[in-house]
Amino acid sequence: MTQLDVVIMGQTYKLACKEGEEATLLQAVAYLDEKMCVIRDAGKIKGNDRIAVMAALGIAAEFLSTRSPDGPLSGMSLAEVKAQIVAMHTVIDSALTPQENLF
Structure with a gap:
């Protein structure tokens, strides 16, 4: 660990990460700092x-609206993919329910 x-936002934190992941952590810190400073500077909160x-809610919303660029899920947001998975589980569960009564 490193x-x-x-x-x-002007406050120092000591963070740990796996060896070799320092650059990713620093990018995440810079992104979060930027988001938080924009909110602070707007003066409403x-x-x-x-x-x-x-800032966390804004980042989560960005993440959930990110769309897959390639593959069978291309063009779908993460939230839409999750909804599709839930729908598939519902169909599978309803199809399996009658079989449970056989045993």
Whole structure:
């Protein structure tokens, strides 16, 4: 494990990551810092904890709306893929239910 000192919204944090993953962690820190600073600078939300929650919600929304570029799921967002999986489970579960009564 490697430890890095990073700064998010002016506050220093000591974070640990696996060897070789330092660059990815630093990119994530920079992205989060940017999102949080934009929210803070807008002045509508006060308190670092509230700013962090709003940034996390924004990042989660971005993640869920990301679309797959290739393959059978191309053009679908992660949320749409999850909905399709739930629908498939429902169909499979309803098809298997009558078989359970046989035993």
